[in-house]
Amino acid sequence: MELSDAHFMRLAAALESPGRPEEPIRVTIEQLSGLLCCTPRNVKFILRRLEEKGLISWKPGRGRGHASSLSFLRSSEEILEEHFRELLAQGNMKEAIELIGTLEASSHHLRERLWTELNRQMGFHSEPETPSGQDVLRMMRNRQIGRLDPAFVFTAFEAYIIGQVCDTLVSYNDADGKFLPGLAHTWEHSEDFTRWTFYLRKGVRFHHGRTLTASDVKYTLERLFEVNSPSLWQYRDVAEVKTEGEYTICFCLSRPNLFFLHLAGSLYLSILPGDVGVSDIPVGTGPFRVANLNEDVLTLTAFDTYYGIRPLLDRVEVWFLPDQKGSERQYELPGTDTDELPPLNQYDNSIDYAALGCRYIAFNLQRQGAHHRKEVREALRILYDRTALIRELGGTRYTPADSFLPWVSKERRIEERSLEEAAKLLRLAGYAGEPLRLSYTPKKEEGEEAEWLQRRSRLVGLNLVLHPLQFGRSAEEIMREADLLISEELLEDDWEWGMMNFYKNERNYPHLLLGRANSDMLDRELENVFQLSPCDRAASLLRAEQLARDNFWLLHGCHLNKRATLSQSLLGLHTGLFGFLDISKLWVKSADKNRQA
Structure with missing residues (x-):
């Protein structure tokens, strides 16, 4: 803000008459x-400058100490x-x-206007003033990004x-359940599935300019072991990684693995x-490179020498607003964490998608208590009745869940049981009013469900105490503070791998919250899953899920229907990982009909 404007704002704040901004002030x-x-x-110099800018009218008083007349010609809100x-x-x-954020609560209407204006700047924009005509996507997130x-x-x-930044050897195609070439153009395995060989594309470049070779693949896997990645559950059978020339990489396994393509595409x-x-x-080596990352913004720029099809967008900016979690003026493009949509129907191009997974409640059996x-x-x-949740709260909840997989839930009969049954179970357990602490993140629907459940x-005498969490709370803090936790699991398109990762990854809630004995029971259900045929593998995953369901370690809630609401200038709508829009395929339709991005 210019200094003269700052002077105007200071004077207006002290002297301006509300509702009568142009009335002369002595x-x-x-x-x-x-x-x-x-x-x-x-x-006197400042007053002359303000008059020149048409901000005030000034009539000096005659003689020293005499009152002068000052009129504000514009309001502070306009400035x-x-x-x-x-x-x-x-x-x-x-x-x-x-x-x-600096505006006072009394400036409600101004805040609304500014949020509306800010939302207009989100989404897709073309910048024709740049030599190449940059197409830019901006979006806001209500929390900062974690470790990339x-x-x-x-x-x-x-x-x-x-x-969007990195690539894998292969990629999973959920349309037919098959794998497509990625950094590897083809692959093969030994007859007993103990040796998998991948043949890399030539001429693939990393963002820093060097060409990809087999040694980079070897380094990537070995690094997972060096840093003790929570992903190691899936690579324990790798006995040796061999490079055979610059473009051939072999994984030698200690036992057969029919599931290894899923792991190579992880x-x-x-x-x-x-x-x-x-x-x-x-x-x-991905279609976008990270140009900037700090506490305020993540900037991605198109990688011009990408080995695949270069993105049509030139730049993507993700702005982090951790303090604006409840604002209706927050605009998140894909997979929003809240139900808040842009105001005033500004964006009337939308895409709906049923998220693979569901919201659920997990019990923390690492803490003593009635649970x-x-x-x-x-x-x-x-x-925590799923049918009643949909009937009474609605929102993105679209069908009751009895599994993370919507098609499995659909086959199950989910009955609404009476509150009297719940009260009877509490009496049978000898429950005496001990408090149970329910934790949840600041997401709107999770807060709604927590209050609804409380x-x-x-009504049945259960003392449920709400304990909202802030984004970024560590798993250790949750384990110390929560008896129950409302959470949400979104599975990858490769749902088999996603289910295994949920139950076997030591950073996920089944391992963290259920305790060693119970998580060992889940592990035993999935102990030899990599050696099974696809049909037997799916059955094993469902048995693990059934074990958690029968013991009420985990209570499935509702499957969720997500929506991304966007400007009509957006074309190339394709959902990608976790239902987010694939920004590598998006493009901006210019207002100039003779120009296409």
């Missing part, structure tokens, strides 16, 4: 000197709005967002970004260059 130079913290001489637009035009999104390291990828959004095995040290900014009694957990199964629990 004031002395000495008063203004105190307000502006400067000498009377400088006050703020003008400055806000200047910040947006300059690409200073952080400063613009911070400006909104394939060895430790945890949240869906981190995985989504890594999938995000954990996103190929990294062996000559680049560990960094907050990953270097990959160790199976009857108490079953009572909560009745209280109200139902009171």
Whole structure:
């Protein structure tokens, strides 16, 4: 903001009459000197500057100490709005967002207007003033991104970004359940499935310019063991990795593995260059490279020498607004964490998709409490009724879940049981009103479900205490503080791998919360899963899920229907990992019909 505008704002805040901004105000130079913290001489210079800019009308009083007349010709809200637009035009999104945050609660309508203007800057934009005509996507997230390291990828959004920056040897095609070439153009296995060989494409470049070779694949896998990645459960059978020339890599296994293509296509095995040290900014071979990453923004730029089809977008900016989690003016493009959509029907091009997975409640059996009694957990199964959730809360909940897999839930009969049954189970368990702490993240629907479940629990005498968590809380903190946890699991398109990862990854809640004895029971169900045929493998996964369901270790909630709401200038809509839009295929339709991006 220009200094003269800042002076105007200070004077307006102190002197402007609400509702009558142009009414003359009697004031002395000495008063203004105190307000502006400067000498009377400088006050006169400032007043002349404000008059030249058409911000005020000034009529000096006659003689020393006599009152003068000051009129504000524009309102402070107009100046703020003008400055806000200047910040947006300059690409200073952080400063613009911070400006909104400085507004007082009484400036409600101004805040609404500024959020509306900010939303107009989100989504797709063409920048024809640049020599090449840059096409840019901007979006906002209500929390900062975690560690962008394939060895430790945890949240869906981190995985989504890594999938745009890095590539794997093969990729899973959910349309037919088969694998497509990735960095490897073809592959083969020995008759007994103990040796898998991949033949790499030639001329593939990393973002830092070097050509991919087999040694990079070997380095990537060995690094997972060096850093003790939570993904190691899937690579324990790898006895040796051999490079046979620059473009052939062999994995020698200690026992047969019919599932190895799924592991080769796992995000954990996103190929990294062996000559680049560990960094907050990953270097990959993907369609986008990380140009900038800090606490405010992640900037991706198209990788011009990508071995596949270059993205049609030139730049993607993801702005982090951790303090705006509840704002209706927050705009998240794909897979929003809240139900909030852009205001005023600005964006009337949308895509709906049923997320693979569901929301659920997990019990923390690492903490002592009444929830160790199976009857108490079953009572909560009745209280956390999926049919009633949809009927009473609606939202993105579209069908009751009895599995992470919608097609399995559809085959099951899910009955709505009475609250009296829940009360009877509590009496049978000898429950005496002990408090149970229910934790959940600040996502809107999770908060709704927590409050809804608390109200139902009171009806049967269950003392459920709500304990909201902040984004970024560590698993260790959750284990210390929560008896129950509302969470959400979104499975990869490769759902078999996703289910295995949920139950076998030591960073996931079954291992963290259920305790050693119970997680060992789950592990035994999946002990030899890599050696099974596809049919037997699926049956094994469903048995593990049934074990968790029968013991009420995990209570499935509802399957969710996600929506991305976007500008009509958006074309090339394709959902990718976890239902997020594949930004490598998106493009902007220019307002100029003679130009196409």
